[in-house]
Amino acid sequence: MKVAQIGSGDPEIAVLAGVHGDEPCGVRAIERLLEEQPSVERPIKLVVANEKALERRVRFVDEDLNRVFPGDSDTETHERQLAHRLLEELEGCLTFSMHSTQSYADPFAIVDGVDETAREVCPQLPVSAMVDTSNFAEGRLITELPTIEVECGQQGTETAAQNANRLIRAFLTSVGALPGDTVTRDLPVYQLTDVVPKEPADTYEVFVENFTQVEAGVTFAAADGNEQVADESFYPVLMSPNGYRDVFGYAAEKLEVLESPPAAD
């Protein structure tokens, strides 16, 4: 784990990257911020989590870090120890944790319940949606500490790294750590309701777009040509042919749209 700080004092704001070692976008954005050393109005902590996995360019070394929180200091696995140390490091901070995905190119925010912080911060981020994952949060950082996660884009792409850079800046501005104004936008809010399992197969296909409603009766995916049909309508989230080992992704419902206030004259 690498920890750095910009500004003096005890930070209440943290930016976290490299929870997954095959998602370098946030790490690059943190390095860029450290090079630029912007003047800040509140101190910020910058943390790169799983350096060992990043070096090897793998999601994890022993097990998925974002499934083993709160971790354990007295254990064999690298990620469980790391989870424990990360919680100590991030205690007292609102943490902005950057990820990337194989399922969707547009950035979106992930929260554990739509609380006041989520309602305040997320509409100021350059994201197209906010997803409440509280039904499926076990073992994730988001259950332990106040955390906003963002999916910055497609894993390993230049665009995801650029998005991560924009997202960090918007986040730090929204919490008053960087000077200036953010742009507030209308933000649809989704809640994950079900996992969409996939059968063991050689080839997987997904025929629908994430965040676009799938009507009942529509064939949305296939495993070795075996079609999966929607029983009822849903919104696909984090759905892709090969992103996860045993699930296609998640089904969500749309809760509301947070409307941005009308612009002042």
Ligand SMILES: [Zn+2]
């Ligand atoms: Zn991730």
